[in-house]
Amino acid sequence: MxxxxxxxxxxxxxxxxxxxxxxxxxxxxxxxxxxxxxxxxxxxxxxxxxxxxxxxxxxxxxxxxxxxxxxxxxxxxxxxxxxxxxxxxxxxxxxxxxxxxxxxxxxxxxxxxxxxxxxxxxxxxxxxxxxxxxxxxxxxxxxxxxxxxxxxxxxxxLSGRSLTRRAYLGDEAAEEAPAVVSQAATLLAAVGAVELFAEGTTFLDPVDDDSILAREEAEVREDRAPGLLRERWGFTGWTAFPEKAWDALLDEADERCEARMALLATAPVRPDAPRLVASVASAFRADDDAEAVAARAACVAASREAPAGSRFAFAGFEGMAAKFKEEPAARLKLGRGRSETTIEVFDEPPRRPAVIAVANPAGGADIPVEVNDPAAVQFASRLRKVARERRKWAAREGVACYRLYDADVPEYACAIDLYEGAAAAEGELYAHVAEYAPPKSVDPGQARARFEDVLALVPVVLGIPPEHVFSKSRLRAKGGGQYRDAGGRRFVTHTSEDGLICEIDLGGYLDTGIFLDHRVTREMVGKMAAGKRFLNLFAYTGVATLHAAAGGAKETTTVDLSQTYLDWAARNLASNGFAFEVADKPNRRDRTGGGSSRGRRGGAANKLVRADVTRWIAEARRRRDCYDLIFVDPPTFSNSKAMGRRTWDVQRDHVELLISVSRLLADGGVAVFSCNLRTFKPAIEELGRCGVELEDITARTIPHDFERNPRIHKCYLVRRK
Incomplete structure (x- = not known):
């Protein structure tokens, strides 16, 4: 030895x-x-x-x-x-x-x-x-x-690869699985699972009975060595590797597991045995989305029903302490970055909840929903009422994605949009909930509790699975006026607008890929585009370009600084049968399946251009480019790194922008200018002195589902005098 x-x-x-x-x-x-x-x-x-x-x-x-x-x-x-x-x-x-x-x-x-x-x-x-x-x-x-x-x-x-990549995970396990294994194993150690199971304590994961935590629990209960089925190790290349001792360790592990399994097979199961109720939150689920709220509710309900003497342990469930009678008996902060989480262990069951009855959208008995505040019944009633009216309107008008709720009850400050699936998602229904940042006068804990109630109620009131409800928070970014994304993992699907297939991402970005308040504006652009040379500036995902191409535009040019959004626009064009080419990159034509610069649908040439819009306009003026119809929908503010040291402010910079845009208009041409700055005031006199005429058409472009908030955007027709 x-x-x-x-x-x-x-x-x-x-x-x-x-x-x-x-x-x-x-x-x-x-x-x-x-x-x-x-x-x-x-x-x-x-x-x-x-x-x-x-x-x-x-x-x-x-x-x-x-x-x-x-x-x-x-x-x-x-x-x-x-x-x-x-x-x-x-x-x-x-x-x-x-x-x-x-x-x-x-x-x-x-x-x-x-x-x-x-x-x-x-x-x-x-x-x-x-x-x-x-x-x-x-x-x-x-x-x-x-x-x-x-x-x-x-x-x-000596391990060869991470020991947390357990054999039961297989080769197809998600990237985050080993981190979840670490969290699950640590939770069981923190709660003293070995001793609890030896005393006859049972186990329940209320969220997923086949979870990684459940697999770890089974291995602890069965006294199964976590490395027993591992095939490759790092110590085989070590000169001091004691092969006989290793074989003896494996034999001992086999014997221990077999002995424990035999014992478990004959052990009586007590129906009143204490229970360990535990769960590990999804590694990439936002802690305040509807699915997380539903998971937390399931954990609380299971804990409340557990026999006397039970223990409760949860990893990654923020706000759980507020559901229990007392502070956690133990709290452990784990990890950094993506694997960061908190484990909380409770010795006493949860407090009794407030419960409200919600009308079942499918008919039948009311559905009880646990909430933090019984006043949430006002939100549920309002959402149910407006959803019933809005769905009838949408079916009558052929609208597939629309706003249901916009802080109608001020205490529940959020916007809720409904998306009907299209293409492969036909028949599916999704809700997108965007929380507005509460004023400083509102206690953050109270605001969080109200938003939790919103996310608990939305799936029930609308009859949508919690996993189809996506939530975001609008939080100010440091150093500027742009909002930072508070979303989570991407969830890409499709919806439709006027029969056009539009890709949306309900999970990964603050905005989904289609601005619903511009629906009427885009329809107007489509009707104006027949036979026209169309230019889309600050194009985002190119939905306005879709309308122009479908409306019979002679050609379209789509300009945006973001390659992400330009690729998104390309996919939107391809999904609707429109060929396209990327400016100055002829080998990148229609990356979804070939095609020429001539459209397969409508015969239009559709060009995508990645560029700083203001600089591109200056170059287009030097080239003497000319367009019959221009759509301009700039951001309110931008300090994108791609812009260098410059920033963009629509109030400050709109005069220079609109003068330049007007110089790209052909005789009789018109530009549609829109912005979302609610306090925007156009410099009409200054623009007039430069030969630019504005016609305010805002009232004509506010959709029915945004009539409660007519200041959602401003819209103007721009012409040269």
Missing amino acids: NETVYEFFATCLPGAEKLLADELHGLGVRKVRPLSGGASFFGAPEDALRACLWSRLAGRVNLTVGRVVARDADALYAGVRELPWEAVIAEEASIAVRASGTNAELRNTQFVALKVKDAICDRLAEVRGARPDVSPQQPDALFEVRLREEKATLSLD
Whole structure:
């Protein structure tokens, strides 16, 4: 048996270090010390192998090979070459190196990894007479070099790949699955699941009975080693790998699992046994969307019905403490960035809720809905009333996406839009809920509670599945007037407008891809476009271009600074059978399936141009370009990085913009100018002195579903005198 004492480091989610140290102690490991991001320990190779096989909390288990000076590349190379790699890397084992961290002289991690790899290979070539094979994808021995100031720590990854990539996940698991495994395993450790299950406590995940948490719970209950079915390990390329000891560890793990399974098969099930009610929120679900609110409600309801003596634990469910009788018995903050979450453990069941009755949209008995404030019944009643009227109007007018509610009840300050699916989404129904930023006079906690009630009620009142209700929050960005996106994961589908298929993203952006208040304006543009040369400036996703092309425009030109939106416009054109070409990039024609610059539908030439609009207009004037119909819908404010140091303000800059646009108009041509600044005041006299005439047509362009808010936009016809 190898009696050498080695230094190891097991990684874990930040915040779980103490739990990991306790787990390692429980595995018989001695000299354990919790550190930031993991725990160090000392022991024999068997101790590290046992940690690899049994640890539920560790992400990786690394063997510390050495620490060297890394003030510059030469010092790093010299220090690494001096280490006894022949005592670490097994004969004929392939290697790979990855690096993290930088310092003043070593600022490229790929260069650092290459330098370390060269030093290792040169050392082995000198000692063994042959360089090891390098296998970046599947090495037998994966080494990690971490730079911190002028020091570098070199380690051998004994795990091979993250231990949280459990065998049950399979190869098709979502990217975030290992992070959810870490959260689930940590939750079970935090609540003392091993002891609870030994006492006969049962388990329930009210959100998903086949969740990752449920799989982790089953492995704990069955005493199944999480690494038992793993096929590939990083320690097989280690000279000190004790193969016989590893086989013995596997045999022991098999025997333990079989013994526990036999015990569980004969153990009586008590109907009144205490229960662990627990759940881990979706890694990419916003904590305030309708699906999250429904999940939280399910957890609270299940907790309330649990037998006496039950415990309750939740990860990633914000606002859960307000549902319970007392503060959490334990609260643990975990992770950073995408994996950041909070675990809360409760010993007492939730408080009794307020419940309101909501009319069932499908008929039958009323549906009880738990809310934070019984006054939410006013919101539910208003939404039900306006939805009934608006759906009849939409069916009569052939409108597929429209506004239902716009802060009709001031305390419930949000906008709710309804989208009927089209194309592959035909027959589906979606709701988009945008929360307005509350005034400073409103308590943030109260505003949050009201918005939770909105999201709990919208699916019930409208008869839409919670997963089809998407929510956003309008929050001011730092340093400017633009709103920052408070959405979540993208959800791309299609709706229609006047028979045109339009792509929308209900989840990923603050706006969905189609401005509903401009519906009448776009219809007007389509009717005006027949036989015209049409120009769409600040085009967004190009829906106005669709109307112009469908209306028989002779040609269309669509200009926007954002490549994302220009690609979106291209997909919209292709979905409706219109060919297009990208300006100055002839090889990018109709990327959805070929075609020429001549339209397959209507015979129009449709050109897409990525450019700063104001600069493009100046260039178009120099070229003496000419258009019969121009649609101009600029943002209220923009400080896009693509604009350089310049900013855009529609009130400040509209005079120069409209003068320039008017110079692109052909004889008898007209521009449609729209903006959403509610306080906008056109400089009519100044424009008039420059030969530009404005006709205010705002009242004619406000759709029925926006009549409660006629200041939603301003719209003008622009002509040259």
